[in-house]
Amino acid sequence: MSGNEAYERQTRWLRNVCAGSFLLSLGLAFALVRREAAAEVWGLGALALLTVGAWTLLPRLRARGWPCRWFLSLAVLNLLAVVPELALRLRGFRYESGRQFGYPQPSEFTRFVPHPQLLWTYAPGQPGVNAWGFREREVRPRAARERAARVVFLGDSCTEQGYPAILELLHNARHPEAPIECLSLALSGYSSWQGRRVAELYGARAEADVAVVWFGWNDHWLAYGAPDAEKRAPEARQAPWRHVLAGSRLLQLAQRLADRALGRQSRPLGRPRVSAEEYRANLTAIYGVFERLGVPVVFVTAPSSHAAVRVPDFLVSDGLLPDKATGLRWHAEYNAVVREVQRACPRSVLCDLETAYRRLPPDALRRVFMGDGIHFMPAGLALVASDVLRAVEEVKSLGPAGGSAAGGRGAGE
Incomplete structure (x- = not known):
């Protein structure tokens, strides 16, 4: 495999991982907004921008020699923190420790x-x-x-x-x-x-x-x-x-x-x-x-x-x-x-x-x-x-x- 093929394959992998990560959050956030009008709509917009950016801008930035590790770091952080958070909210999960009353919690x-x-x-x-x-x-x-x-x-x-x-x-x-x-x-x-x-x-x-x-x-x-x-x-x-x-x-x-x-x-x-x-x-x-x-x-x-x-x-x-x-x-x-x-x-x-x-x-x-x-x-x-x-x-x-x-x-x- 030539150096250019390896470079393009690595770029595609990086792009797909990042875009897939943010797209997953985008889907969960969209489902949450549809169910709960009080959800933060601005967060949905930010996830949409990150998804589009990962898909379209990342290969161009990498081709110009810009470091893209921060993009991969955001994608990993998103998978480890944002995706589970949104999934738990979508399922209606809530828990409070040290409860003394039904209300107030x-x-x-x-x-x-x-x-x-x-x-x-x-x-x-x-x-x-x-x-x-x-x-x-x-x-x-x-x-x-x-x-x-x-x-x-x-x-x-x-x-x-x-x-x-x-x-x-x-x-x-x-x-x-x-x-x-x-x-x-x-x-x-x-x-x-x-x-x-x-x-x-x-x-x-x-x-x-x-x-x-x-x-x-x-x-x-x-x-x-x-x-x-x-x-x-x-x-x-x-x-x-x-x-x-x-x-x-x-x-x-x-x-x-x-x-x-x-x-x-x-x-x-x-x-x-x-x-x-x-x-x-x-x-x-x-x-x-x-x-x-x-x-x-x-x-x-x-x-x-x-x-x-x-x-x-x-x-x-x-x-x-x-x-x-x-x-x-x-x-x-x-x-x-x-x-x-x-x-x-x-x-x-x-x-x-x-x-x-x-x-x-x-x-x-x-x-x-x-x-x-x-x-x-x-x-x-x-x-x-x-x-x-x-x-x-x-x-x-x-x-x-x-x-x-x-x-x-x-x-x-």
């Missing part, structure tokens, strides 16, 4: 700071975060509120999504002569156990005129390590490397293999974070805090599109539920607890969103709920705000402590 705690009583809050002092660690305005004393009555909201991410702000706007537009001020003490991942601590810590300091209580989802997610009542605040020092691990499926696979080899995999306990009886006790205790302060309470049942549309697969695959049927049963049981507690609490009103939204057809539910069937689209937030506002206006009519009992109407009845 370890990487989510990069957004939070530990709290000795509440387990986590946002870092006070951040933009939009008040001194208590909630995404809310600073809490003004009653004397600074002029005529505005204050409605305090305890809940999870469904409340943190923002419907209280819409509720405030709706009421004040209709009744400017009797304004209200909404104060959300809700946070993603909170269960009723944490809500009970929020009420004990801030119930009196909030100087509320009405309290709205909405929990349930995180209560019946599967517990990891221990139920909520036995938890301690997560370690903040884990945050930096958790953030890096959350961005790479390849690193997550390595972590999973290491955890399996060392026998330290996080597994659910097979029971909810908060049992149904604990849920009942927590809601009753929250009511007790506000009753002693002379503050009436609105209890809200957590609505969902799961029964009418579907239970998303990720709720099982991500370890939040043992199976779909159990998830539906638990959610119905926990909402039944809310109704029972409300009937036993004389100065309260029931806003039964679950019953009300269960009557909506599937097409309407898809406009109300996001894809997870739990959180709300903009139209859903407006609907929730309107329904909860009716219950708030009803419970305000109960008057001072010792007034008439609420019949528990609200939405859906």
Whole structure:
């Protein structure tokens, strides 16, 4: 074989290896972008450029004496890192070590700071975060509120999504002569156990005129390590490397293999974070805090599109539920607890969103709920705000402590 033939054969081999490597990544990335609109489209363009470059430019560069080892190095790196990463993402692989909750998972705690009583809050002092660690305005004393009555909201991410702000706007537009001020003490991942601590810590300091209580989802997610009542605040020092691990499926696979080899995999306990009886006790205790302060309470049942549309697969695959049927049963049981507690609490009103939204057809539910069937689209937030506002206006009519009992109407009845 002549020197020119050997040179051309080596060039073809180099070109085919490099182009094939990048073409493989390009195919995986294209499939991922088609399935997930949130995937990085710019990465797809970069892979396309590398593929075209490897096929057309590499022989010309080599013919001019340019070193092409860097091109081969990129191709090998691509095969060893990018291709497995994209393949794992395409398969939906995800793993997090040291899991303490169904939600938030370890990487989510990069957004939070530990709290000795509440387990986590946002870092006070951040933009939009008040001194208590909630995404809310600073809490003004009653004397600074002029005529505005204050409605305090305890809940999870469904409340943190923002419907209280819409509720405030709706009421004040209709009744400017009797304004209200909404104060959300809700946070993603909170269960009723944490809500009970929020009420004990801030119930009196909030100087509320009405309290709205909405929990349930995180209560019946599967517990990891221990139920909520036995938890301690997560370690903040884990945050930096958790953030890096959350961005790479390849690193997550390595972590999973290491955890399996060392026998330290996080597994659910097979029971909810908060049992149904604990849920009942927590809601009753929250009511007790506000009753002693002379503050009436609105209890809200957590609505969902799961029964009418579907239970998303990720709720099982991500370890939040043992199976779909159990998830539906638990959610119905926990909402039944809310109704029972409300009937036993004389100065309260029931806003039964679950019953009300269960009557909506599937097409309407898809406009109300996001894809997870739990959180709300903009139209859903407006609907929730309107329904909860009716219950708030009803419970305000109960008057001072010792007034008439609420019949528990609200939405859906």
